[in-house]
Amino acid sequence: MRKTPTCHPCAEKQSLRVLEVALSHPDCPTYTKEELTEIRENLVLEVRAHLKTKPPETSPAELSFDAIKAVYELTGLDDPYSILKQRSNEEAMEHLPRMREWIAASDHPIDTAARMAVAGNIIDLGIRKDYDIEESVARILEEGFAIDFLDEFVRDMRERESRGEHPKVFYICDNAGEIAFDRLFLETLIEQFPGTSFIAAINGGPILNDATMEDADFVGLPKIVRVIDNGYGLLGTVLSEVSPEFKKAFDEADWVISKGQANYETLDGVSDKVVFLLKAKCEPIAEHVGVTIFQGVFKRNDNRLIASPLGESQ
Numbered sequence: 001m002r003k004t005p006t007c008h009p010c011a012e013k014q015s016l017r018v019l020e021v022a023l024s025h026p027d028c029p030t031y032t033k034e035e036l037t038e039i040r041e042n043l044v045l046e047v048r049a050h051l052k053t054k055p056p057e058t059s060p061a062e063l064s065f066d067a068i069k070a071v072y073e074l075t076g077l078d079d080p081y082s083i084l085k086q087r088s089n090e091e092a093m094e095h096l097p098r099m100r101e102w103i104a105a106s107d108h109p110i111d112t113a114a115r116m117a118v119a120g121n122i123i124d125l126g127i128r129k130d131y132d133i134e135e136s137v138a139r140i141l142e143e144g145f146a147i148d149f150l151d152e153f154v155r156d157m158r159e160r161e162s163r164g165e166h167p168k169v170f171y172i173c174d175n176a177g178e179i180a181f182d183r184l185f186l187e188t189l190i191e192q193f194p195g196t197s198f199i200a201a202i203n204g205g206p207i208l209n210d211a212t213m214e215d216a217d218f219v220g221l222p223k224i225v226r227v228i229d230n231g232y233g234l235l236g237t238v239l240s241e242v243s244p245e246f247k248k249a250f251d252e253a254d255w256v257i258s259k260g261q262a263n264y265e266t267l268d269g270v271s272d273k274v275v276f277l278l279k280a281k282c283e284p285i286a287e288h289v290g291v292t293i294f295q296g297v298f299k300r301n302d303n304r305l306i307a308s309p310l311g312e313s314q
Contacts, residue, residue, distance in 0.1 A: 001268040003063045004284045008051050011064040015047045016040065017073045018208070022080035032312065039074065046070055060284070061236035061262040068105075068208060068235075079206035081176075086178025088209065089218045092120065096180055099137070103188055113188035114150055115140045116257070118122055118277050118296040120181030139294075140279075146295035149275055153255065153298070154192075160254070161195040169193075170253035171200045171225075172237055174260030174278075176215040182259060183221050190224060198225045199249050205233020210262075236266030267301070274301040 019040065022028050031039065047067040054063055056229040072078065079085075099116050107113040161168045171186060173179050182200070190198060200221055203210040216227050231243025237258070239247065250256060256274045258267050264276045264285065276299045280286035286293045 001059055001265045001285075001288055002056060003054070003058050003060050006284055007060045007063055010060075010282070011051060011067050012044060012047050014064055015043055015067040015071055018068050018080065019043060019074075021084065022071055022075040022077050024076075025077055025080050027081065028080070038174060040128050043070060043074065059236065059265040059268075061265040062234075062238065065207070065235050075213040081206070081209045085176035085209050085211075085215060086218075088175070088182065089215055092177045092180035093219060095137075096184065099181075099184055100187075103184065109188050110154055110192055111144075111150055112141070113185040114277065114298055115144065116187035116294065117178075117181045118279055118298070120178030143295070146291040146296045147289070147299040149300040150298045152300075157196065157255075161193060162302070166193075167193070167196045167254045168252055169196055169198050170240045170249050171198060172230075172256065172258045172263055173200055173202050173211045173216070173221075176211045176265060177209070178259075179211040179215050179221065180219040182306060183219050183224065186221070186225055199253075200227045201227050201246060201249065202227060202229050203233060204229035204231045204243070207233050207235055210235070214301045234265075236262035238266050239270065264289070270301065272301055275299065276301065 023031075023036075047070065049061065050066050050070070072080065072133075080128070088095050103109045103113050103116070116137060119140045157167055169189065171182065173182050179202070186198060186200060189196070198217070202216050203212050206212060209275075213227065213229055216222060221227055228245055228249060230237060230246045232238075234241060239250065242250070254273065256267075258264065258273070258274050258276050260278050261281060264278055267276075268288075276289075277299060278289075278299075279296045280289050280291050280293055283293055286295070289297055289299065290303050291297060
């Protein structure tokens, strides 16, 4: 996905939100009121200058990366979201027992678990300061997916296993907190497809509230599936920058489940085997995906130039 004109002011505002998060961190230096005013002004000027250098084909995720890192360098913090990420993990884990019961009681457990996974995508402190997990779960359980490829995905997986194949699914996680909901979805997929191998991926370094190995360990993800990192600390999944291990897992997968907006922005158009699981949390993304804001999707990549895993063009 290419950046839009509205992405520039959004990246600028995001850098200021990141600064406010950093300033609230106990390890952040203390500044006077006058120093803070100067810091904010200089940050905006630096971000604006940076944005002017980016070509039109830059994705929104790549557009905002340097703006975010400027705050990290300014404050000397490697992970200003560390405390907020931990709180998100703890809060999400509190919901898991009840949600696990809902999935077990469901007539369509895969669908229910997928909806819960996308409900967790609302936990995005890089975009919003507040979120309501209960409201998000209730809404997606009632509404379902605005774009829904799940039945086709499940059918293909069942057919592969019935033929004695051993499919491979690569699941790219997004944020801390919601990674607990990813665990629920992966638990369900593993139970439903015992002949399939699964690998989950997280970020290799701290950026906003993206999930890292520390978050994966906290929610117990490595207990149920092999977990690798992408080899870097950027936003989204830029395949030219990932580690050889990540690229190998991506290339060998029959299906790639890509979670969240930043992964959508950077993997859009890459391969037909990519399925996007996300909530559209800003207007440009919603328009590009083809939904209204805050709707959830389980959407297959629309790249028509690459052969389909189902043997057809989509």
